[in-house]
Each structure stands twice: as structure tokens, then as C-alpha cells.
Amino acid sequence: TTTADDNAFVLVPNTKTAGKPWYTNKHNYAHNITLDNCVFSSTAPGYEEVAVRVTSAAGAYNVTINNCKGDSLHSLAQFTGTTGATITNDTVTKSESFINVSGGAGTFNVSNCKFTTDAAIATGYAVRENGESTAVINLDNNEFIKGGDVLVMGKGSSVTKGTINVTSGFYEGNISKTSAATGTFVFTGGTFSEPKATVDSYCAPGYYAIE
Numbered sequence: 001t002t003t004a005d006d007n008a009f010v011l012v013p014n015t016k017t018a019g020k021p022w023y024t025n026k027h028n029y030a031h032n033i034t035l036d037n038c039v040f041s042s043t044a045p046g047y048e049e050v051a052v053r054v055t056s057a058a059g060a061y062n063v064t065i066n067n068c069k070g071d072s073l074h075s076l077a078q079f080t081g082t083t084g085a086t087i088t089n090d091t092v093t094k095s096e097s098f099i100n101v102s103g104g105a106g107t108f109n110v111s112n113c114k115f116t117t118d119a120a121i122a123t124g125y126a127v128r129e130n131g132e133s134t135a136v137i138n139l140d141n142n143e144f145i146k147g148g149d150v151l152v153m154g155k156g157s158s159v160t161k162g163t164i165n166v167t168s169g170f171y172e173g174n175i176s177k178t179s180a181a182t183g184t185f186v187f188t189g190g191t192f193s194e195p196k197a198t199v200d201s202y203c204a205p206g207y208y209a210i211e
Helices: 196-202
Strands: 008-012 034-036 039-041 050-054 061-066 069-071 075-080 083-088 091-093 099-102 105-111 114-116 127-130 136-140 142-153 163-166 169-177 184-187
Touching (some): 050 061, 061 075, 075 083, 136 169, 142 163, 142 184, 169 196
Parallel strands (some): 034 061, 061 083, 099 127, 105 136, 163 184
């Protein structure tokens, strides 16, 4: 079912209240959260619902989303100020986006996942890293098909310092990086729909694209 709580099925909030003792700040520092074999299906209009939303300053470490399915979502996960996550064997269809990492740090491993979207959904992305993030996002053996942006580094004027590594998988859609982002893509494998010159520009030293 869907929820009206910040447009998310699973919400990890920051409930810190100014002037209150630390032990009243429930839900902060939520570590080692695991969701396994869950199904998220939204009936809300406009692709508004997020399956898992970790809010700013919640202090979450090590979120795992495994063997889950989603449809008609805004995205599977929105990680804000999060340190590390594992996203494996998940399938999301008819949705606007897959995951976003905003701020935060650590390593986000995304593997054996599938994401497809209807051609009519031009907005969104498959994977985006933005904010003041220094996180490393590793993409391995995924199938991401997105009309529009498939891999995105940065948003607006955010100075995103992280890295998106691609070692294998199929990524259909635009690869984009904002002028303010200082992070980078590093490709050592994978199949892309972008022109060879674009893929070459993000290949690791010693690697090049074969058209």
C-alpha cells in the first residue's frame, strides 16, 4: 500500500528536536536497515511515491535493498546524507527513476538490478549522484533502460565530488554531468547507447569503447 508520510513507503526520518536530550531523538543513526523480498506498487498519480526514502541528517549507515520489486514509483530509493548501501537483484518498472544519492559518503554497490521506464516518462534518471556527495557508486551487471538520462553526476550548482564506476551491464540513455560537479564516471566495462566519443571520455586509463 501507499502512505502519505513524506511520499514514501519506508521513511527513515531525522526527528531531532532543538534543546532536547540526545536520547529523545528517535530514528536518528538508523544503521543496518535491510529490506528483502518486498513489493512496492503505487497508485498515486504523477510518480510521486518513493519506496525507501532516507532523509537528510538521519545518519543512516549500510542500507540494504535486496530482491525487491517496484512499479509506478518516483524511485526505488532516495539516499540523503547516507553512508553506504547495497542494492541487489531489484526490479523496477514503469517508474520515473531508480536511485539517487544526495550528499553522504561511503560505497553504494548496485548489482544485478533491472530498471525500465515507459517512453512517456521523460523526466527522472536511472542513477544520479548529487549534492555534496563523496560517495562511490559501483554499478555491475545491471540493465537500465531510461528514456532521457540513465546516469547523472550533479544537479544544478551542487558540487558533487563522488564517483560512479561501471564494470558491466547495459545502460540505455543519456550520460550527463553538470558543470559544477567535480566527481567523475569511470568505465571499465558495460554496454552503452551513447556515442563512442562520449563513452571514451569516461573510460578508465587503458580502456576504450568498441562501437
